[in-house]
Amino acid sequence: MLENIVWRNVFIISALHAASCYGIYLKSFDIHLYSRIFFLFYAHVSGWGVTAGRHRYFSHRSFKGNRAVDILLMLMTCTAFEQSIFTWCRDHRLHHKHSETNADPYNSKRGFFFCHLGWVLLRKHPDVKEKGKSIDMSDLKANPTVMFEYKYCLLLSFIFTIIVPLVVPMYFWNERFLVALFYGTIYRYALVLHMTWSVNSFAHLYGMRTYDKSIKPAENNLVSTIAFGEGFHNYHHTFPWDYKAAELSGDFRNMTTYLIDLLAAVGMVTERKTVSQNLIEKRKERTGDSTWKATTSSIKDIFIYLTYIYIVS
Template identity: 70%
Template sequence: MICRLRNWFGVRFGHLDIVWLNVFMLSMIHVAALYGFYLKFLNVNIYTRLFAIFYCHVSGCGVTAGRHRYFSHRSFKGNRAVDILLAMMACTTFEQSIYTWCRDHRLHHKHSETDADPYNSNRGFFFCHVGWILVRKHKDVKEKGKSIDMSDLLDNPVVMFEYKYCLQLALIFTVLIPTLVPWYFWNESLAVTFFYGTVYRFVLILHITWSVNSFAHLYGMRNYDKHINPAENTYVSTISMGEGFHNYHHTFPWDYKAAELSNDFRNFTTFFIDSLAYFGMVTERKTASKQLIGKRIERTGDPGYKSSTSIVKNIFGYLLFVVLLA
């Protein structure tokens, strides 16, 4: 039994440098989220549910379009208004500062599936999903992290402002706004707005983000590069607004779509970015050509693979995302 647990956790218990404060805090947040999950089955105002769905989309795009595709990978260009908008959206779910998040993610791409990878999937499902937050970083993560070029973010005043005041901004955008807006405007109870609209939403977004590091690195097809761990996971893609096409993303990390497909139900983030481009706020969206993709599949992937665009799968997956929240 112990051996099975060790295999699942992916590490030996005796060699873990556990951060017990993180364990305690994350445990308490999950207990509060479970209470919020219970409250959502009670008499919750329809406006509260709609606001929670809206805010969850804002939080999701803050991670996917903001922290990931824009600030980490620079897969498209935006003006200062875009910097501010995406930084504010990123603050609606506290996942460290934008600078720290991007540094770890760039390190993850440069040293994927090694000890220098902050969420190394070779250390087991639990570790790459959440365990990496509960233990101190491997020494290789600290050493190799110093070599990551972060000059673009260091020169960005919006990112540096968020870095300096990340805790205060997280309190405002992650806690106060989703808690007080339903309470003030339509008299929802503070218990519902806090435990359901704030904590439950926050934990849901956390697990969706973590699922890209775990499920999408361990389960799915490797259509573009069969020599790497990241995989194409349709269901993760849907609930994460398009981030689960991970074999493609690690093969072409600079593609703003993070997938071969365009903006359908499984890739809401691309729709959001394209909408910003429509209004002239976003330019120079980088993407891989069909010829380049085809050549890469022939060289390292599965030539027999064909991208699925089933509308049934798209709608079902998106409804699953909404049901999880509402």
């Protein structure tokens, strides 16, 4: 077991969380209001970079975008370093193709800790490496924006994950260095990582299986609320091509869909793929667990989100 541990990653993740705890400690002191606002804004940009960019656009191609969208979403992904777009998408496509097997990079059958964080700390299972070679990545290899980011991933991530959130508060409203570093940069980064990881863990282990009760991914309302719509996970694994990643549209819990719709409204996004309601209902009846009916977000969901915002800021 010890030989499978990537000690470099253990050190980095441990240091990241220790530094984040100091960032939380600094929250109890006087922090400029603009810093709090900027922190929330940048955290949302990072989150959307993962959900709209890495996940729904680059991994699943659930909608089409022009070159400006390519560049915009690429830069947004760089605000929360989670490997290159190419590597992230390859692992995610592998996750869908071989879900809950040894070839799944974050196999939830190996337990909560592994699928949430442990997979980052351990060497990949041999099946992940072997099956990963069979994943079709030709579309991303042909995308110059993705290949540019792949080549300069470390530099771009360093600039947009660390330098920008560090320098902006210090330069524009004279925020203290320690606050900008530990609160606005490191704590924000760790928070977005856990937001992403929660989809691999909570949304695979806890919730209802409305559309396919034979698979592990579940409908997890809390994850949907804090991860901008990524917690409707039983639906997503049943219909992975739907750009909403959920049955619901125009819903508060799925802010990623709002962003994509906004880009479509200004002509930057086209061909948003969806699933017909008739097909959804038939799938529910045939393979679902009959435990949940689609409803729009409630006051409770808004309260959960606002509480989450209050806690993290």
